[in-house]
Amino acid sequence: MQKNLVIVESPAKAKTIERFLGKDFKVMSSYGHIRDLKKKEISIDSDTLLPDYEIPEEKKRLVSELKQQAKKAEKVWLASDEDREGEAISWHLCEVLGLDEVNTNRIVFHEITKPAILEAIEHPRHLDMNLVNAQQARRVLDRLVGFKLSPVLWRKVKPALSAGRVQSVAVRLIVEREREIQAFQSEPYYHVSAKLVLPGEGDGQVVNCQLSTRFRTHEEALAFLEQCRDAEFRVKSITRKPVKRMPAPPFTTSTLQQEAARKLGFTVSQTMMVAQRLYESGHITYMRTDSVNLSSLCIGTSKEEITRLYGADYSHPRNFQTHSKGAQEAHEAIRPTYMSKQDIEGTGQERRLYDLIWKRTAASQMADAELEKTTVEIEVRNEQAAASSSESAATPNLFVSTGEVVKFDGFLKVYRESTDDEQTDTLEGNLLPQMKKGDVLQRQEITACERFSQGPTRYTEASLVHKLEELGIGRPSTYAPTISTIQQREYVHKGDKKGTEQTFTIDTLKGQKITTKNKKELTGSEKGKLLPTDIGIVVNDFLMENFPDIMDYNFTARVEQDFDKIAEGKTEWNKMMTRFYKKFEPTVEKVINARAEHKAGERQVGIDPTSGKPVFVKIGRFGPVVQIGSADDKEKPRFAQLPSDKAMETLTLDEALELFRLPRTVGQFEGSDVVIGAGRFGPYVLHNKKYVSLPKGTDPMTVTIDEAMALIQEKRQQDEKRHLKTFAEDPKLEVLNGRYGPYIAYDGKNYRMPKAMHARAAELTYDEAMKLVKK
């Protein structure tokens, strides 16, 4: 008979803990929650707002196994995580396994080390029902919001859409960012930089510097260059100050996702998949965490390892504080299990992610980097300037040159955090020659370059996660799924945005000559960014108008405060639910029953000049469509799918009408119409229910009947060649010739044949062909 049964959430954790506890303990895993609201129903009583839980089908086997083992054990230890969800998991286990108070112990530990677990076993406690209730409140609220709002969208926008406390706000961020970018007015300015020379041995040393002020107009910039022609450049001041840089804290889920995206080019879900494998093979600690805490063990071994590799000067053990909103800190930071392992066996991706985690962890336990930052101010002096500056207190024009010297690299030896800014700031970039106050520098070249102010940038997957975390919305376990959901629902897609080509001027003063050149550049182009779709925009605007409370960026933060009060025992959870639902439910009813004149997002783009009927864009059953005429007309309205490169918000009447120019009938052939149409795969010719694609580059608007006929004939010939052999034994079996050589088709399915058979494909016997099919 087993003495003790310990239940944890994760099987990998179970394995490790079993090793620590010895043979009197059996350790099993619950694999997360074992009970939840019903999947297909709201599963919440509309009067009492009490949840109705069930054990999902896929968990039934596991639960009966747990039941069996629990019955056998003298004592059961519930060791799920020490947070809201973990407490609820333990409570559900209690309920489902029928555990009694006396023989059941709730234990928690923050790190998976032998002493920590033995310590936890020494101090069992009881279930914290307040914390459990806070979880129930969270669960019920999310279900209510999701399952009440989504049907409103099905009715008002499009079937199969979804809304939720987290995903809808994520979409809102992206929609609003896109609008900010659209509204942004780029303004030109002139940035002046100079190449000056400190006279000395040989050719002297070059000093690169920037003017501290920008000019608004080209005239001002030119006037300044003019002024520089006979000016003297004199060092006005030199300041040196020591600067310290601190390493970033070790990884959480969110920061790991961001850095893996920037440094390794991983998507958010890729990072999680690779991290999961590293965790399962025992290389890293748990990968879904919001904590930056490191175990004392890790801090100790890091110190040893850093001292061994880089010397004692580089070691600086430290603890970091988590200050992200709503953090629950049930786990440690993401770190290598053994700091002594600098690299591991595994796939390329696994090794690269591990390397990143190792370096980030090591750096966090290393000394500050010490730099010396030097700033040199250089005055522009000429007679005119001198004369005017004595009477007016106008700020003098100053060139500034900065240099940084690394005095001690500290943690920078192993790791430097990336930023989202594309400009790479080189740390040891500008080395300054020795100068002193009063030194006069010789002008070599001064350029005034026209630049354009940049608007906000679009979100990437990782920067969206960062923003969500900042707002306290979502949890480490949901960042990646949320990003997938909003893409699956087609609210958002990842894509490239082409920038606009802009011409800009560069003025150069060299010698006594000022030359002006025009150049072209592409500005504001972005790759792999999150862009809102028409559906995303319409859904967002609809929700913003009708459910602004739920869409508020602070909604989660506010309900979290209520959950905290429940956890502290200051509020009854069911009362909170009632209070929320009393306001929420009538709004849902009102909105879903409102007889709206237009569908959500519908917009009239103009009047069709040929029929005099109105032209609309709206979200149809299958996505955005343009419609000519209304549904209550005698004649049926005409529809056209909106192509992906056009947006509902900005579609013009001309663009809308253009979509109706196809299909067009170009003539007759063999007694039936020849029609040119545009499909998902480009333009095509339709004749006698047969389709032929138009060759690339052919304009569907100018194709003639003769060209179309030729295409039809050609296709027929090809089709003939396609059927290599048919079989009397079975008409379902055929040998066909495809784009990639001969293949076998049987009953609607295709099968490949070995390369060696290709030459005699037309002479295959029935038995040979069937053998391949069966294989």
Add this chain to the structure above:
DNA sequence: CAGTGAGCGAGCTTCCGCTTGACTT
């Protein structure tokens, strides 16, 4: 991968947070 291309209707769809597995290709 082996040919695709409508329709705007019926019934279905849906949340967030814990955690992995088991179908092959």
